[in-house]
Amino acid sequence: MVGDDVDAMTREIVEQGEPVVDTLIAGFNGGSHYGYEHVIYDILKSIDGVKKNEKSTDEKLINIFGIVPEKDPYWQGNLEEIRRIFAGVGLKANLFFGVYGGVNDLVNAKNAVASVVFSRWGELPAKLLKERFDVPYISVSSLPNSASDERELIEKVSEYAKIDSEVKESFLESEGRYERNYLSRIRDDIFEYDLGKRTLIVGDEEQVIRYGKLFKEVFGARVVGAVLTDALKKDEEHETDNTEILEAVAENIYITSDEKDIEDIIKRSRAQVVIGSSLEKRIAEKNNVSLLEFSYPIYHRAILNQTTVGVRGAVEFVSDYITTVKQAEKEKSQVLHDYLKQLKNQNSWQGHTSKKGQVKQINLVSELASRESI
Numbered sequence: 001m002v003g004d005d006v007d008a009m010t011r012e013i014v015e016q017g018e019p020v021v022d023t024l025i026a027g028f029n030g031g032s033h034y035g036y037e038h039v040i041y042d043i044l045k046s047i048d049g050v051k052k053n054e055k056s057t058d059e060k061l062i063n064i065f066g067i068v069p070e071k072d073p074y075w076q077g078n079l080e081e082i083r084r085i086f087a088g089v090g091l092k093a094n095l096f097f098g099v100y101g102g103v104n105d106l107v108n109a110k111n112a113v114a115s116v117v118f119s120r121w122g123e124l125p126a127k128l129l130k131e132r133f134d135v136p137y138i139s140v141s142s143l144p145n146s147a148s149d150e151r152e153l154i155e156k157v158s159e160y161a162k163i164d165s166e167v168k169e170s171f172l173e174s175e176g177r178y179e180r181n182y183l184s185r186i187r188d189d190i191f192e193y194d195l196g197k198r199t200l201i202v203g204d205e206e207q208v209i210r211y212g213k214l215f216k217e218v219f220g221a222r223v224v225g226a227v228l229t230d231a232l233k234k235d236e237e238h239e240t241d242n243t244e245i246l247e248a249v250a251e252n253i254y255i256t257s258d259e260k261d262i263e264d265i266i267k268r269s270r271a272q273v274v275i276g277s278s279l280e281k282r283i284a285e286k287n288n289v290s291l292l293e294f295s296y297p298i299y300h301r302a303i304l305n306q307t308t309v310g311v312r313g314a315v316e317f318v319s320d321y322i323t324t325v326k327q328a329e330k331e332k333s334q335v336l337h338d339y340l341k342q343l344k345n346q347n348s349w350q351g352h353t354s355k356k357g358q359v360k361q362i363n364l365v366s367e368l369a370s371r372e373s374i
Contacts, residue, residue, distance in 0.1 A: 041124040063109050066117045067118055071204070079100070089154055114135065123237070141245050143309045175310070193322070199272070208226040
């Protein structure tokens with residue numbers, strides 16, 4: 001609402017017994033990331049006054065902050081995967097959003113044994129719960145993307161929550177077997193298709209860190225650049241500074257969401273693969289670069305509960321990447337095959353193969369194209 005005294009209206013409604021909270025969140029103050037963080041902060045700041053309940057710490061309950069609905073295209077699946085991972089070691093995830101989230105999560109947030117913040121966009125509500133209800137919080141630079149990441153996360157959480165050690169080890173060992181089973185199947189593809197390509201990532205800081213680590217660790221890729229589109233800079237509201245982590249992931253770091261700037265960065269980087277959004281599709285096609293659409297916005301895929309988190313998300317991501325590379329190789333092969341076929345049909349085959357070296361070269365290329373087609 002614009003131009004109304006929202007605070008006064010809210011007080012009047014609350015006095016009538018309705019559980020209503022308000023938030024002043026003008027669009028010119030910031031984007032969706034800002035809105036997500038401040039809306040949750042304002043609700044948690046006021047909800048204890050309209051939905052009264054006694055504080056009773058649940059030693060199995062963990063608040064989940066920092067996964068921004070819609071701005072992470074895979075947000076629903078990612079929340080569900082975090083829930084599955086925590087459930088695997090006997091914990092409950094307070095998600096706030098999605099199929100398993102809701103108002104009760106907001107009411108019970110103060111009863112959690114700890115909060116986990118997966119990007120700096122969840123810092124404010126986590127700090128509020130710490131200050132008002134003594135709920136500690138754990139800040140991590142990105143969502144887990146491997147069995148080792150899952151273990152590191154659970155170990156941090158276990159400092160606050162009660163986790164049976166046997167249950168924990170059994171679950172984490174199972175996750176490790178899952179990861180090894182599927183990633184071992186792509187070893188031949190890594191060498192055959194030279195998957196360790198020059199890579200540039202466009203997306204939120206959390207996504208850049210997560211996908212960058214995955215590409216370096218699984219494929220040995222060279223991440224030549226990272227473009228942060230959530231315009232992250234050090235400010236008074238946020239304590240987290242992931243500069244060192246980003247520098248370890250990518251050779252060059254840029255902060256911009258301007259399409260022209262991003263196109264120039266892609267050109268200068270000489271990247272062979274871009275991990276980005278549908279907004280980079282035209283740029284990638286223009287520069288003959290393979291594009292993996294994994295950051296906001298995505299127009300060309302239907303995304304329901306697919307995930308890019310944990311060992312299952314990593315396997316899905318790797319599968320999509322290999323598929324993209326194979327399709328690109330097939331398209332190049334087809335273009336070459338059609339070109340050679342055109343030459344032959346124009347009766348200019350002899351003219352183009354008059355020299356012995358050229359005959360050998362074209363025969364070799366033709367043979368490779370045929371093998372690729374097979």
